[in-house]
Amino acid sequence: MEEEMRLLLQDIDSLKRSLPSSYLNSIDAIQDRAGKIMSLSKTSNSRRSKVKDMSAEVVDSNPYSRLMALQRMGIVENYERIRNFSVAIVGIGGVGSVAAEMLTRCGIGRLLLYDYDTVELANMNRLFFRPDQVGMTKTDAAVQTLSDINPDVVLESYSLNITTVKGFDVFINSLKSGVDLVLSCVDNYEARMVVNQACNELGQTWMESGVSEDAVSGHIQLLVPGETACFACAPPLVVASGVDERTLKREGVCAASLPTTMGVVAGLLVQNALKYLLKFGQVSPYLGYNSLKDFFPTMEMRPNPQCSNAACVDRQKEYMKSKPVRDAAAKAKIEAEASSLNEEPLHLDNEWNISVLDDSDAGVSTSEKAPSILPEGLVHELPTADNYPDQVGPTATGGIDDDDLEELQRQLDALNSS
Ligand SMILES: [Zn+2]
Numbered sequence: 001m002e003e004e005m006r007l008l009l010q011d012i013d014s015l016k017r018s019l020p021s022s023y024l025n026s027i028d029a030i031q032d033r034a035g036k037i038m039s040l041s042k043t044s045n046s047r048r049s050k051v052k053d054m055s056a057e058v059v060d061s062n063p064y065s066r067l068m069a070l071q072r073m074g075i076v077e078n079y080e081r082i083r084n085f086s087v088a089i090v091g092i093g094g095v096g097s098v099a100a101e102m103l104t105r106c107g108i109g110r111l112l113l114y115d116y117d118t119v120e121l122a123n124m125n126r127l128f129f130r131p132d133q134v135g136m137t138k139t140d141a142a143v144q145t146l147s148d149i150n151p152d153v154v155l156e157s158y159s160l161n162i163t164t165v166k167g168f169d170v171f172i173n174s175l176k177s178g179v180d181l182v183l184s185c186v187d188n189y190e191a192r193m194v195v196n197q198a199c200n201e202l203g204q205t206w207m208e209s210g211v212s213e214d215a216v217s218g219h220i221q222l223l224v225p226g227e228t229a230c231f232a233c234a235p236p237l238v239v240a241s242g243v244d245e246r247t248l249k250r251e252g253v254c255a256a257s258l259p260t261t262m263g264v265v266a267g268l269l270v271q272n273a274l275k276y277l278l279k280f281g282q283v284s285p286y287l288g289y290n291s292l293k294d295f296f297p298t299m300e301m302r303p304n305p306q307c308s309n310a311a312c313v314d315r316q317k318e319y320m321k322s323k324p325v326r327d328a329a330a331k332a333k334i335e336a337e338a339s340s341l342n343e344e345p346l347h348l349d350n351e352w353n354i355s356v357l358d359d360s361d362a363g364v365s366t367s368e369k370a371p372s373i374l375p376e377g378l379v380h381e382l383p384t385a386d387n388y389p390d391q392v393g394p395t396a397t398g399g400i401d402d403d404d405l406e407e408l409q410r411q412l413d414a415l416n417s418s
Contacts, residue, residue: 009034050151054080054107063150064107076278083152085277086110088175088182090162090195092138093117094262095209095218095269096185097128102270103153104146110154111146112174113139116161126259162194172198181273182206185266187255196231199223200311203318205276209269215256218265219288220272221301226315228285229301232308261291 012031016024048063056068070076087108089096092115100111115138119129133141139157146155158174160167175182175198182204184195192208199206203225211218223230268287275281288297303316 005034005037047148048151054083067106076280079278082107082274082278083109085180086112086178087273087277088112088114088179090114090171090182090184091186091191092142093123093185093187094126094257094259095211095266096183097126097138097142098263098266099183099185099209099270099273100142100146101128101149102266103273104150106270106274107150108153110156112156112158112179113142114158114160114162114171115139116159116167126257126262162198163190168194168198172201175199175202175204179204180277183269183273184208185269187211192231196223196309197311200225200230200309200315203315207269207272207276209265211257211261211265213253213255215258215261216292217288217290218261218268219286220265220269220284221286222272222276222283225312226303226317226319229303230307230309230312230315232312233304234301261289264289264291 009031012027012034016027016031019027051063054064054068055062056065056072058065058069064079067082068079071079085108087103087110089100089103089111092100092113096113096115100113103111117138119133119136119138119141121131121134123129124131128145129138129141130145133144136144137157137159139159143155143157146153156174158170160170162168162171171194182195182199184192184206186192186195187210195206195208198204205222205224208221208223208231209218222228268284268289272284272287276283284298285300286298288295290297303312303319305313305316307313307316
């Protein structure tokens with residue numbers, strides 16, 4: 001077919017030279033269409049077949065050689081484990097679609113994609129979606145693109161609104177199919193609270209992401225039910241004061257967006273997800289991004305024993321109960337590490353005199369880290385999860401003082417910017 005098309009294009013070319021110039025425009029149009037058909041036939045033929053095992057073989061035709069090199073470089077112990085993981089991405093917009101593409105290119109095992117929206121021309125300032133996908137649901141358009149990029153990834157498309165009763169049911173049931181991590185890439189408070197609810201109920205670890213309405217800052221956050229603050233642990237002022245939070249996303253206000261900020265936040269989010277899943281480096285509990293000053297604040301947020309979310313409080317109690325088991329595991333790990341340090345280093349003498357410096361905080365998990373240093377002006381208000389009180393007195397849920405209001409206002413500002 002390709003050869004036929006090439007001959008056709010040649011014929012059109014010679015026709016163009018022999019006909020009077022008044023025909024030129026229509027012949028150009030025919031030539032254009034023939035060219036498009038030819039490139040379409042090429043793309044449909046070039047879809048690669050599935051790869052059974054990830055190979056580290058360094059050949060141009062191996063889609064995984066650069067990823068498997070992470071193992072050779074000592075960053076990841078077993079990269080191929082990535083094929084065992086399922087990740088759910090809620091919200092396939094400016095951040096979610098790019099996160100989905102990154103995980104697909106990394107060879108993730110299964111992706112579950114949730115969105116109720118369709119692709120619009122107004123989305124073209126961001127990455128991923130193409131003008132020819134306008135009108136398709138975002139999840140179907142994503143599956144179309146992602147399955148072409150990497151047919152090894154199992155893709156599930158859920159075109160639904162998780163904030164409806166029916167949508168929530170489907171959402172939470174699909175998470176029960178064995179999901180390792182949920183990535184929240186939604187653009188409003190209500191949907192975040194729904195993801196929070198589902199994850200608290202299931203004890204499901206998730207990561208939240210957000211980009212400000214003015215498009216110049218963003219954040220990512222790790223949420224482990226019971227262990228870290230949940231999304232409801234620190235309620236924003238409007239919610240605490242009884243304002244309907246659904247009015248927060250102002251109708252008719254067109255939020256700004258930049259492909260750059262969205263791309264950076266998606267990159268930070270997926271990097272954190274890869275570190276969490278493949279167990280390398282340090283998983284960030286919270287990482288902000290202020291593009292105007294290139295400032296990346298980090299902090300850690302402990303759960304609030306008086307959280308309004310009952311499932312969160314249940315998970316906090318469970319977490320406290322499992323403390324002896326966690327302590328024993330941590331102790332065993334320290335002992336194992338200490339005994340391995342006493343062993344002779346590998347390749348003590350080598351002809352190149354190369355020595356290996358340990359520049360990582362190996363083995364530090366979110367649960368056993370020392371308290372992080374907070375950005376200037378911020379203090380930890382909440383007790384650590386390990387100090388969860390047995391009885392929360394009725395007075396503890398009482399009034400809000402001025403300091404709390406200031407803090408809540410700050411959180412509200414951060415929320416409005418998501
Ligand atoms: Zn909570």
